[in-house]
Amino acid sequence: MKALTPPATLPMPIQQLSIPFDAPQMRGLSDAERSAVVTRLATLLMAAAGVAAKEASDDEQ
Numbered sequence: 001m002k003a004l005t006p007p008a009t010l011p012m013p014i015q016q017l018s019i020p021f022d023a024p025q026m027r028g029l030s031d032a033e034r035s036a037v038v039t040r041l042a043t044l045l046m047a048a049a050g051v052a053a054k055e056a057s058d059d060e061q
Contacts, residue, residue, distance in 0.1 A: 019041075
């Protein structure tokens with residue numbers, strides 16, 4: 001059996017999102033504000049990926 005030769009180029013260009021977490025706008029935030037921003041960003045990224053977010057409940061403690 002003959003080995004297949006790899007393609008010279010990828011069929012689609014690879015794209016990667018770059019998010020600077022140490023941007024000047026983030027440096028002035030308090031710990032609570034920064035935590036809220038990171039939580040919202042994580043929720044947004046999970047929604048974009050199609051992952052269902054689990055609702056937080058105080059009853060589960």
